[in-house]
Amino acid sequence: MVKWYEQGVCPNNKWEIFNGSKLQLIVRGPRKMRIAEFIWNKISQPRHRFIIWLAVQGRLLTKDRLRRMTISMDNTSCSLCDAQIVETQKHLFSNCVWTRGIITEMSQWSGMLIPTGDVKQVLEKIKRENWKQLKKEITAALWASVVYHVWQARNWKLYRGAKMTIGTTVT
Template structure:
């Protein structure tokens, strides 16, 4: 994946505006909010394939994207919050009175007789970075009990724990281990994740977004029904035939339900974890190729052969299992693996 264009935009923005005006401490630890927002914006646009000359719909909110995978996100770090969590280590060093030269200097110049950093009011003539650090205290005070950092058992500062605390209470995504399994191909994981969020741009969803759609019916079958995500991945005749063939090959019937409901069903089975991941991988590949067939039909006016899709999914699954066949988890599912690879 070529990210150089994105990196160049971010780098030039930082160099042009701030390089000559920040101290070493400022350059290392504190980045102005305007730059951080711009970086987040560029990353958001890059993720969804938007460019200056071409706008695209953000399928999922950025705050959701920045959640951990176990909470339904994809674990991209939001620059603004991550920067605050990183800067928080400086505050921790001051609160803990670490034996560091700059902390001694701060205590000698700014705090002096004040024992509590939380009650300290920075003087008007203090440095910019000291004012900035103090302005962030209100977001960090709950991380401490007195002067002790309480988010880790040892009291040692953790940027990751501070960042997760800033994200707040998040719902659990119990099927994250299956959706983000190493067996599934990365591009297929993303489509499955979007489908679990019900965020694929089906014709029905485009209509709800007030985007004109001339023909709202499913283009893959002759049922003459509105193209919804539920129809595409559960009721459509196109996917049904392939699902039945794959179920026979797998030796396990793949549930005829929506994307997320089927993965929930797999999660509840009393199977070994690796077997659950294999079944989810086959289901995820079917979701991916169904969505691809739909897009090719609409935008390229090409019909995708169902037999080709079946063979392609089987080939990909065999290749992925071959890469992981020596792992301990795979050895516990040798009967199923041999069935699929023969």
């Protein structure tokens, strides 16, 4: 390798000038983005990162998960929407009418399309988009903030029993 560097020639093609990034591609292969890079990016706030990490791991304590842990619940329906559907993580972040309204409002405000679906699916969709790295990180940060604030609103409504509509600020 020292010989390659001193002569400026790569052994694959003796006429090609040595290029460190090409050598890195030869040794490591092409760089693949993982969804963890979207979760732990520098743009998201730490509390947003933590909640979306828990959501990707499936560790948020939704009513369905609490029920499966044999913790008694009076009502297992979603706290945010009026539908009598069991509050699962999938429902809360992809099917809930209240959350969809928040995603629509956030997309209109930011001018960026935020994909819909389960938490991990949305990050996978962002990963597959043919966007520049910065746009992917910004979109992932927007998604992390949506997940965080939906979870915060859910907890606020659950523990205070307040009626919430889209556009209501949680303090």
